[in-house]
Amino acid sequence: MTLRIFASRLAHDAGWDLDWGGVTRESYKQAKHAAYRGDINAFSQMFADIVRPANPTRVFLIAGWEQGPAH
Numbered sequence: 001m002t003l004r005i006f007a008s009r010l011a012h013d014a015g016w017d018l019d020w021g022g023v024t025r026e027s028y029k030q031a032k033h034a035a036y037r038g039d040i041n042a043f044s045q046m047f048a049d050i051v052r053p054a055n056p057t058r059v060f061l062i063a064g065w066e067q068g069p070a071h
Contacts, residue, residue, distance in 0.1 A: 017054045018047070
């Protein structure tokens with residue numbers, strides 16, 4: 001969860017939002033384990049799928065895995 005919060009804040013501050021709504025705990029876990037082994041393709045694809053331009057009127061909130069997007 002900490003990496004998800006960090007990535008969301010970093011992206012938001014850079015003008016992007018990450019919509020975590022479609023990312024399951026299992027798919028995130030698999031991408032993380034692949035990255036530990038040096039294969040970042042799953043993370044690259046995941047971020048490509050969830051990134052979008054930031055909405056400057058949106059307040060940054062932290063949501064849990066079951067609560068949808070964290071932004």
